[in-house]
Amino acid sequence: MNDPAAIIVGSAEGTALLRLCPDAVRLYPEDAVPHGIRALVDARHPMDRAGHWRSWRAANARGLPYLRLERPGYAPRPGDRWIRLRHLRAASALVPRGARVLATTGGEDYAALSRFAHARLFIRRRSGRARPPVQGAVMLPGEGPFTIGSEMALMRRLGIDLLITRDAGGEGSYPKLAAARRLNIPVILIARAPAPPGRRVRTVQEAASWLVSAGS
Structure with a gap:
């Protein structure tokens, strides 16, 4: 056998x-x-x-x-404003001071968010009990399912200027990218490592x- x-x-x-x-x-x-x-x-x-x-x-x-x-990873569509980066730590230099940033990155990227003290940071994670990496960061519950409409409503309510997320692919996490496109919000997309x-x-x-x- x-x-x-x-x-x-x-x-x-x-x-x-x-x-x-x-x-x-x-x-x-x-x-x-x-x-x-x-x-x-x-x-x-x-x-x-x-x-x-x-x-x-x-x-x-x-x-x-x-x-x-x-x-597969995400493929851009007309209207997307994506900046692809290899590492999240490189993104802090691209974030204007005081920008309202929604970050939906994974646990392995959490420490790198400490570089964003100059921004107004909103962090969505499945475990919303994690300690904020910078003073003033707001932890958001991360349980889906998410829809384009709900993601647009969240971004409007929080006044989001920039979305930071990962190139995870799949349909479940795509609504936030579609919402950012419809709201003309730029996205920093963290690429997959080799x-x-x-x-x-x-x-x-x-x-x-x-x-x-x-x-x-």
């Missing part, structure tokens, strides 16, 4: 793949890659590059077939097909 495959979840695509492959071992991003598996699908959040590299190294060390399931080498697919169906033959 073949050993099972393992799927590292952390994205909507990873959860969907696990539903299609119920015999696979479910791993969370903080889990170590176990022994006794035949292949590894890394479906972490696309911004979790440090985790991708850890899993790739672990798979290589054991000779495991490795696949990264990663949805990914490990190896095969990558964009869709759940492609990953499920790969699992059928991987390690057989």
